[in-house]
Amino acid sequence: MAKTHTLYQHGTLALLVPGLLDGTITMKELLEHGDTGIGTGEGLDGELVILDGVPYQVDSDGKVNVVKDDFTLPFANSHFAEYRHLTxxxxxxxxxLDKKILSMTSNNTFFSxxxxxxxxxxxxxxxxxxHKPYATLGxxxxxxxxxxxxxxxxxxxxYYSPQIFDGAAVGGFHHHFLSDDHDFGxxxxxxxxxxxxxxxxxxxxLExxxxxxxxxxxxxxxxDWDILGEIHNAEN
Amino acid sequence: MAKTHTLYQHGTLALLVPGLLDGTITMKELLEHGDTGIGTGEGLDGELVILDGVPYQVDSDGKVNVVKDDFTLPFANSHFAEYRHLTxxxxxxxxxLDKKILSMTSNNTFFSxxxxxxxxxxxxxxxxxxHKPYATLGxxxxxxxxxxxxxxxxxxxxYYSPQIFDGAAVGGFHHHFLSDDHDFGxxxxxxxxxxxxxxxxxxxxLExxxxxxxxxxxxxxxxDWDILGEIHNAEN
Known part of the structure; x- marks a missing residue:
């Protein structure tokens, strides 16, 4: 049975900071934990958006590719979709949008x-x-x-993560986008x-x-790192 | 099959800080996630040590009690024991001890x-x-x-938790003790x-x-809270 109350996360946001960018989970493994998700590829290879079990990658040329089972990622989230209408x-x-959502729901648990x-x-x-040797996230x-x-x-x-998990996850909102035409994201x-x-x-x-x-x-x-300081510089 | 690679945690260290001390998991539920563990009872009711599936509570009189299935906890860890000899x-x-262990094993994952x-x-x-209304952890x-x-x-x-999880878990080591004679801990x-x-x-x-x-x-x-500052004052 799909665990629709669990958010799966592989890796931490923190490990990106010093450049620990090896792909350590395959897309096949990630999809075993959900049909919906986000992530980045080995070496920060683009931005991933998984919708209905299909893993789309937006690469640095802006092209949208469907990646294969053996594509690897250093940091990713997935979950089994069971959304309900909010507003x-x-x-x-x-x-x-961020403010409106937080006024309608608790800030103290994970949600998508x-x-x-x-x-x-x-x-x-x-x-x-x-490619290796990887540079720092900055x-x-x-x-x-x-x-x-x-x-x-x-x-x-x-995905929204409570602030106490900042550094392990992305504290607050983490938004990815994919256009309906699969030409932008x-x-x-x-x-x-x-x-x-x-x-x-x-x-x-949170798993x-x-x-x-x-x-x-x-x-x-x-x-030796000010992990949270580096993250907030790079993410904004 | 017992998941011996998973550490289960209910609640966060952070929620103790403002005094959110309701028991929100029963011992019965906690034991479904492990035969070994630690925690505290509702209202910070003593210190728990679970060994071989038996939940011992050291209360504030120093007495060691075995608690029942319906005993509730605001914050707890459990896992299924599969230890190996280290040293x-x-x-x-x-x-x-802390220093020796960290020189022998990685600081970047959870262990017991x-x-x-x-x-x-x-x-x-x-x-x-x-009892309610609860005071702050301090x-x-x-x-x-x-x-x-x-x-x-x-x-x-x-239990050892990587520093990036400090606040959600207890960053670094969290030690509980129980004497063989069950008269101290x-x-x-x-x-x-x-x-x-x-x-x-x-x-x-980490689940x-x-x-x-x-x-x-x-x-x-x-x-409004400096959660990490409050924790480090109270835990030391």
Whole structure:
């Protein structure tokens, strides 16, 4: 039976900071924990959006590819979709949407949003895949492409994590986007107006899986890093 | 099949800080996720140590009780024991033990220790159960009893969590103790010398369960608290 109250996470946001970018889970394995999800590929190879069991990758050229079972990822989330209708929105900017949702639901557990509709002035990014030896997140993120659309129909797939999990997960909202035409998407940096249906799925469990087979991860000394400071610089 | 690579956690360390001390899981439910574990009862009612499926509570009088299935807890860990021998130790203080273990194993994943042997100058504490409206952790912890033993045979049950999970879990080591004679134990504040066998069990997964049925938890605004600062004051 699908565990629709569980959010699965492989890796941590923190491990991206020093550049521990080996792919440590395959897409096949990730899909065993959900038909819906987000992530990034080995070496920060694009931005993933999984919808209805199909894993789409927005690469640094802005192209949308369906990736294979053996595609690997250092950091990803997935869950089995069982959304319920929450609200309709009209011309809400990203901060307005975030604020509205948090006024309607608890900030103290994990949940996912699925917003389908029209997005105006939406800005996304995708990072270009890097190779070993990997640079730090700060350096690698300099190689990101930024994409803009004045108006596009599509799906915003978001995860919300309580602030106490910041660093392990992305504290607050983490939004990815895929257009209906599969020609635009990525990690969302912002939008001017979203109009459409908002669905929500609340979780009671985070299943946090760590890449204990990966020696670089297991042997790494994180203590020299201001992990949260680096994350907030790179994510914004 | 028992999931011996998974550490189950109910609640967060953070929720204790403002005094969200309702028992939100029963011992029966906790034991479904493991035969070994630690925790505290509703209202910080003593310190729990679960060994071989038997849940012992050290109360604030220092008495050791076996609790019933319907005993409830706001915060607890459990897992299915499958320890392996790690090392032998002789007259190691708590900081020396912690340091030795971290030099032998990765700091970047969750693990449990089981140390059986003789402990000298061991200091434990157990908090007295409080009732609603609960005070904050800082206030409630003032009602703790401190217990000392010059020398005692028993079991140290410890969990280690990577620092990035501090606040959700107890970052670093969290040690509980139970004497072989079941007449001494609690949350460990320190020991002068431990001599005996150290066993370890490493996990690749944290199954973090949150009390989403509890309105006090779900509606609480954590943003006014310096959660980590409060925790480090209360835990040390």
């Amino acid at each position: 309709e929105i009209e011309q809400l900017s990203q901060p307005e 949003l699925l917003v389908h509709g029209t997005f105006t002035n939406i800005k996304t990014r995708a990072v270009k895949k890097s 350096k690698t993120a300099e190689n990101q492409s930024i994409f803009l659309k004045e108006s596009v129909e599509g799906t915003l797939l978001s 990525g990690h969302v940096l912002g939008f001017g107006g979203a109009t459409g249906q908002v669905e929500i799925q609340q979780f009671d469990t 946090q899986h760590l890449p204990i087979q990966n020696k670089d991860y297991m042997n790494y000394d994180f203590s | 032998e130790i002789e007259q190691l203080s708590q900081p020396e 220790l089981l140390v059986h042997g003789t402990f000298t100058n061991i200091k434990t504490r157990a908090v007295k159960k409080s 206030k409630t912890a003032e009602n703790q009893s401190i217990f000392l033993k010059e020398s005692v045979e028993g079991t140290l049950l410890s 609690g949350h460990v504040l320190g020991f002068g010398g431990a001599t005996g066998q150290v066993e370890i069990q490493q996990f690749d997964t 973090q369960h949150l009390p989403i049925q509890n309105k006090d938890y779900m509606n609480y605004d954590f943003s």
